[in-house]
Amino acid sequence: MSRATESISAKLELQQRKHVEPKRQHPFIRSLKKHWELYLLVLPPVLYLLIFKYIPMVGVQIAFKDFSVVKGIWGSPWVGFKHFEAFFQSPNFWLLIKNTIGISFYSLIAGFPIPILLALALNEIRTGYFKKTVQMVTYAPHFISTVVMVSIIILMLSPHVGVVDKLFTLLGFPMTNFMGIPEYFKSIYVWSGVWQGMGYSSIIYIAALAGVDPSLYEAARMDGASRLRKIWHIDLPTLVPVTVIMLILSLGSIMGVGFEKIYLMQNPLNTSASEVISTYVYKVGLIGANFSFSSAVGLFNSIINLILLVIVNGISRKVSQNSLW
Amino acid sequence: MFNLINRNRIKDPLGDRIFMTFNYIFLFAILLTVFYPLLYIISSSFSSSRAVTSGQVWLFPVDFNIKAYISIFKSQQLMLGFYNTIIYTVVGTFINVALTVMLAYPLSRKSFYGRGAIIIFMMITMFFDGGLIPTYLLMKDLHLLDTRWAMWLPGALAVFQVIVARTFFQSSIPEELGEAAEMDGCRDIRYLISVVLPLSKPILAVMTLMYAVGHWNAYFDALIYLRSEKLFPLQYVLRNLLILNAADPAMLANTSQQMRDQGFEQVLKYALIVVASIPILIMYPFVQKHFVKGVMVGSLKG
Numbered sequence: 220m221s222r223a224t225e226s227i228s229a230k231l232e233l234q235q236r237k238h239v240e241p242k243r244q245h246p247f248i249r250s251l252k253k254h255w256e257l258y259l260l261v262l263p264p265v266l267y268l269l270i271f272k273y274i275p276m277v278g279v280q281i282a283f284k285d286f287s288v289v290k291g292i293w294g295s296p297w298v299g300f301k302h303f304e305a306f307f308q309s310p311n312f313w314l315l316i317k318n319t320i321g322i323s324f325y326s327l328i329a330g331f332p333i334p335i336l337l338a339l340a341l342n343e344i345r346t347g348y349f350k351k352t353v354q355m356v357t358y359a360p361h362f363i364s365t366v367v368m369v370s371i372i373i374l375m376l377s378p379h380v381g382v383v384d385k386l387f388t389l390l391g392f393p394m395t396n397f398m399g400i401p402e403y404f405k406s407i408y409v410w411s412g413v414w415q416g417m418g419y420s421s422i423i424y425i426a427a428l429a430g431v432d433p434s435l436y437e438a439a440r441m442d443g444a445s446r447l448r449k450i451w452h453i454d455l456p457t458l459v460p461v462t463v464i465m466l467i468l469s470l471g472s473i474m475g476v477g478f479e480k481i482y483l484m485q486n487p488l489n490t491s492a493s494e495v496i497s498t499y500v501y502k503v504g505l506i507g508a509n510f511s512f513s514s515a516v517g518l519f520n521s522i523i524n525l526i527l528l529v530i531v532n533g534i535s536r537k538v539s540q541n542s543l544w
Numbered sequence: 545m546f547n548l549i550n551r552n553r554i555k556d557p558l559g560d561r562i563f564m565t566f567n568y569i570f571l572f573a574i575l576l577t578v579f580y581p582l583l584y585i586i587s588s589s590f591s592s593s594r595a596v597t598s599g600q601v602w603l604f605p606v607d608f609n610i611k612a613y614i615s616i617f618k619s620q621q622l623m624l625g626f627y628n629t630i631i632y633t634v635v636g637t638f639i640n641v642a643l644t645v646m647l648a649y650p651l652s653r654k655s656f657y658g659r660g661a662i663i664i665f666m667m668i669t670m671f672f673d674g675g676l677i678p679t680y681l682l683m684k685d686l687h688l689l690d691t692r693w694a695m696w697l698p699g700a701l702a703v704f705q706v707i708v709a710r711t712f713f714q715s716s717i718p719e720e721l722g723e724a725a726e727m728d729g730c731r732d733i734r735y736l737i738s739v740v741l742p743l744s745k746p747i748l749a750v751m752t753l754m755y756a757v758g759h760w761n762a763y764f765d766a767l768i769y770l771r772s773e774k775l776f777p778l779q780y781v782l783r784n785l786l787i788l789n790a791a792d793p794a795m796l797a798n799t800s801q802q803m804r805d806q807g808f809e810q811v812l813k814y815a816l817i818v819v820a821s822i823p824i825l826i827m828y829p830f831v832q833k834h835f836v837k838g839v840m841v842g843s844l845k846g
Binding site: 260343352374385 | 599644653701780813
C-alpha cells in the first residue's frame with residue numbers, strides 16, 4: 220500500500236468519525252428516528268389515557284370546591300374539607316361504612332377459599348369428560364351479565380312463583396319475600412356471587428397446580444404419602460404465592476364493593492342493608508346533582524382503598540416475601 | 545417380572561379411596577349446584593305458563609312451546625336493544641383491541657426508548673381514579689352524553705389487558721425476530737401486522753372475548769350517559785323489563801291474551817334471560833382452552 224492511499228484512507232476514517240460524532244444523539248432521538256412508527260402507534264392510547272383518565276383525576280378537585288355548572292370546575296370557589304366534614308357527620312356515614320365493609324368481608328370469607336378447594340379437588344382427578352364438564356359448567360356463569368344474574372336471583376326468590384320459595388313451602392316453611400328482608404340481603408348477594416364466580420376464580424389456582432413438577436408427586440408416592448398428605452405438602456405450598464397476591468388484591472378493594480349488582484338488587488325494603496358507598500355516590504351525585512359532595516365521598520373511598528392496598532402489600536412483603544410491587 | 549406388574553396394580557390405600565369418593569361427591573355437588581339453576585331457567589322458558597306457576601317444572605320443559613320466544617322476537621324495543629348492543633359490541637371491541645395492541649406492542653420492544661415512563665404513566669391509572677362525577681363532567685364537557693361514543697370511550701382501554709398482551713409479546717416473540725425483520729427492511733407497523741399478530745392468536749382471542757363480553761353485558765355506562773330510548777343497549781332494556789317490571793307495551797299487545805294469566809310474564813322473563821345470555825355462552829367454549837394461558841400470562845410480573 221502506498222503512502223498516498225494510506226493517508227486517503229486515514230482521511231476517510233476521520234471523515235467517517237466526524238459522521239459518527241453527530242450521531243451520538245440523545246437515545247430518545249435515536250430511538251425516535253429508528254422506530255418512529257412505534258411512537259406513532261403509542262400516541263393514540265397515550266392521548267386516550269391522558270384525556271379519559273388524567274383529566275378526571277384533575278377534576279377530583281371539585282371535592283374541595285362548591286361546584287357550580289355555570290362557573291365550571293376551575294371557576295368554582297374552594298371550600299376546603301367542607302364536604303368531607305358534612306359526610307363524616309351525616310347520619311348515613313356509619314351505616315354506609317358498616318354495609319360496605321360488612322358485604323366485602325362476608326364476600327371475602329365465603330368467596331375466597333371455595334375456588335381454591337375447587338382447584339385442589341379438580342387437580343386430584345384424571346383429565347376426562349367429568350373434569351372437563353365440571354370446568355366448563357362452573358366457568359359459564361361468569362359470563363352472565365349482572366342484569367341477568369340479578370333477574371335470576373329475583374325470579375328464583377320471588378314469593379309464590381320462585382323455585383326457592385316453592386321448595387321452602389314444600390318443606391313446610393312460611394312463604395317469604397327474601398328480597399324484602401334486610402337481614403337476608405348480604406347472604407343473597409354473597410352466595411349468588413360465589414355461585415357465579417367460583418369456577419372462573421379457580422382457573423388461576425388450577426393453572427398454578429398444573430405447574431407442579433410431576434417428579435414431586437412420584438417421590439411422595441414412593442415415600443407412601445397419601446393423597447391428603449400430597450395436597451398438604453406439595454399442592455398447598457405451591458398455591459401460597461398466588462393466593463397471597465389474590466388476597467392482597469381483594470383486601471385492597473375491601474371498600475370498593477361493586478356498584479352494578481348491589482344497585483340492581485336494591486329495593487325500598489332492603490336499603491338499610493344494601494346502601495353502600497358506591498350506590499350512595501351515584502344517588503347523591505348524579506340523581507341528586509350534588510356533584511361536589513358526591514365526589515368527596517368517592518374520593519374518601521378511593522383513598523381508603525389505596526391506603527389499605529399499600530398496608531396489606533407491605534405486611535405481606537415482610538411476612539411472606541410476596542408482594543405486588 | 546410378574547411381581548413388578550402386580551405391584552403397580554396394587555389398589556390405592558383405603559384412606560385414598562375414601563378421600564377420592566368424597567372428592568367426587570364434592571365436585572358432583574358443585575356441578576349440580578351450578579348446573580341446576582341454568583337447566584331450570586331453560587326448561588321454564590320452554591314451558592307453558594300454567595306449568596310454571598303451578599310448580600310442575602322441576603327438570604325438563606312441561607307442555608313444550610316457544611310462545612315466549614316468539615313474543616320476544618316480535619318486540620320492537622328488544623330487537624332495537626339487540627341491534628344497539630351488537631353495534632356497541634362490534635365497534636367497541638374493535639376500538640379496545642386496537643388501542644390495547646397499539647400500546648402493548650411498543651412497550652414490549654426493548655429498543656423502544658421511554659417505555660419505562662409510559663408504563664408508569666399507564667400503571668398510575670390503575671391505582672388512582674377520578675371517580676364517577678369527574679368522569680361524568682368530562683363526558684359532558686366533550687358533548688358525548690347521550691351519544692354512542694359514551695358506550696365506547698369511557699372503557700376503551702383496560703390496563704390489565706395491556707399488561708397481559710405485553711407480557712405475551714415479550715415472552716413468546718423473540719426480540720431477534722424483530723431485528724431480523726428490521727435487517728430485511730420491514731418497518732415496525734408492518735412487522736406487527738404480518739408477523740407479531742398472527743403469532744399471538746391465543747392472546748388476541750382471549751382479549752377479544754373479554755372485551756366483547758364486557759360490552760355485551762354493560763349497562764352501567766348506559767345508565768349514566770344515555771337518555772334516548774333509541775340508543776339503549778339490550779342490558780338496559782332488560783333491566784327495565786326484568787328488574788323494574790316495566791313491560792314493553794308492544795310485547796303486551798302481542799301477547800295480551802296470554803298476559804291475562806300472570807304466569808306468562810314469568811315464562812317471558814325466563815326466555816329473556818336465555819336470549820340475552822345465549823350469544824356469549826355459545827362463543828365461550830371456543831375460547832375456553834385459551835383461558836388458562838390468558839390468566840397465567842397476566843399473573844406474571846412483567
